[in-house]
Amino acid sequence: MNLICCRGDPTVFEPYWRKAGERCSITFKGDQCLSYLTNPKALCWFMEPKLEEEIKKVHRIVGNAKVDDHHLVVGNGSSQLILAALYALCSPNHHTQPHPIDVVSAAPYYSTYQEEVDLLCSALFRWAGDAHQYDNKDEPYIELITSPNNPNGVIREPVVNRPGGRLIHDLAYYWPQYTAITSQLDHDIMLFTASKCTGHAGSRIGWALVRDEEVAKKMVKFIEVNSIGVSKESQLRTAKILSVASESCQEKGLNNFFLYGRHVMANKWKKLREIVKKHQRFIIPKYPLQYCQFSKDYVEASPAYAWMSCKFENMEDQDCEKILKDQNVIVRSGSRFGSDSKHARVSMLSREDDFNVFLQRLSAISKA
């Protein structure tokens, strides 16, 4: 049977939440949350105040992003917020600009960016590919910076660095379970998602920290027109889950959610590295030791994805996706990320059992 490793489905933290038990439960009565509105006078009128409070709290405790000088905008996952941000950054000029604004990201980049940007063939913005290759020198542009990067886990800075550029920082994976927290980031637009923070992808809650008020207002406008807000049930449940995660940070060991997450992820990476080292048929990235201000120790990154490539000397076509597919392991080809088919992205976010099956099949390929 096929083993699905192509999606970043974050079921890896399930045991933590199972153990956390009743403290995480939330009940909705029939007459709750009927209204579209939460706070009609707030900038983000559909955002639950409790969610805002818990998002700010967890960022302060983890120390990964500054929240005090930013406006908070909640969205249906960070996907919707990327579109909202593109709309906000492009809409003021669309009647005067001669063509859509270029959107770039350094390869390998998250495979969905291109799909998202091009989906409706907008006259406001268009996908312009790899930021490293971008040479449209005199035009305004938007650069998406994913840090740690999806698919390869590296910490990133903008690469175009030209006047007229606007930046969107996708920080979905900038949490202690995946990487060292080395500084409190303070960018203009910073995107996060519950999916990768606590693992609750089914709730579809993302949030943006936005410095400029006008940009934040336009993002809210986009979400208002696109979906008239965001599920209140999901917002209130995410607030609950985040409050439990924040509270757990008072503990040192594996009761601390983020230290638990790091432990589980590091353990998976350790097992993967052992097999890769033993068989010498695949290559995975190494990450430097870095001091984490959250855990106060030196750690190596344990990213959400393994960005693998092959070294089968007897093969002409080193198509990593295909090689893995022959063993019924479904991964996403590097070509989807603006890279090549020698590479593939493998999710490290699966349940323990599935991950062990992956390791067995990887061994089998390596021995073949």
Place this chain on the structure above:
Amino acid sequence: MNLICCRGDPTVFEPYWRKAGERCSITFKGDQCLSYLTNPKALCWFMEPKLEEEIKKVHRIVGNAKVDDHHLVVGNGSSQLILAALYALCSPNHHTQPHPIDVVSAAPYYSTYQEEVDLLCSALFRWAGDAHQYDNKDEPYIELITSPNNPNGVIREPVVNRPGGRLIHDLAYYWPQYTAITSQLDHDIMLFTASKCTGHAGSRIGWALVRDEEVAKKMVKFIEVNSIGVSKESQLRTAKILSVASESCQEKGLNNFFLYGRHVMANKWKKLREIVKKHQRFIIPKYPLQYCQFSKDYVEASPAYAWMSCKFENMEDQDCEKILKDQNVIVRSGSRFGSDSKHARVSMLSREDDFNVFLQRLSAISKA
């Protein structure tokens, strides 16, 4: 203080759900709903099977739409589904078509359609205004048919009726509390929303019944790229609420949710008609008596909005929004609906107390 009657915020049914009590409650534990996926092999892979079952059940019981030959697609409210449907109907041709496909709707039309269609300046589709005025004879087009219509409550048919036309039926208000259920509709694309069915707008759950499999698949693709699915908490809670609504249909009196809803709405309309009749300063539509197959009796519609116009003989400028605003009643001007400022839309979906304040202020204006 301003009284907000400009939004269709459906808090009117709150007392029913409060009384229904525990039967409507739903609890989520911390380890539930972590995955993005629900049923990877299903056409709508992010839809909860329980929601699909309850949606089909309520349509069968109410008798307002055929469900057996249609695919079900769930969305973040029906707003997102409108965009998904436009994408699905336009995307196959966008590389060959010379310009965006025209989207029309008969005036007065729902004010948000135009905003939605034009938001991203898509090359796939564009707003072309009032279907009655549409004379772009040789082009493909899409007509949005809202029935009962928002803002004026009338039952509608397509008006352009030309080859090459594709139809989207927005049936948000085709439920017994607003109008007689005169037939089981069987259109190609039919949109519904929990907001107007049960009043749970905060959940942001809409659904589409789609005859053509390819169109349904493309709608799913749009939602996948736009927001990677739909809140599972909202889906499961909506399933619960719908199951209680369906079950209540076994009862005859006000325990039956839809009969309760009709009673409350009819009562509001009765009060409004009395005041309008007494003072002779405003005009509201009359609706014909129609046989309702759900309740098995003749009923007059009690729409979600009152589409009002003024007849102040001494005034030159009969701006209905402005006249009401002078009494601190905030409504939406007819000009926003492709009509004129003599008209305005007033929500009939507010809580009883707010509605009574509205009636008082309307009396005060009328006497002035």
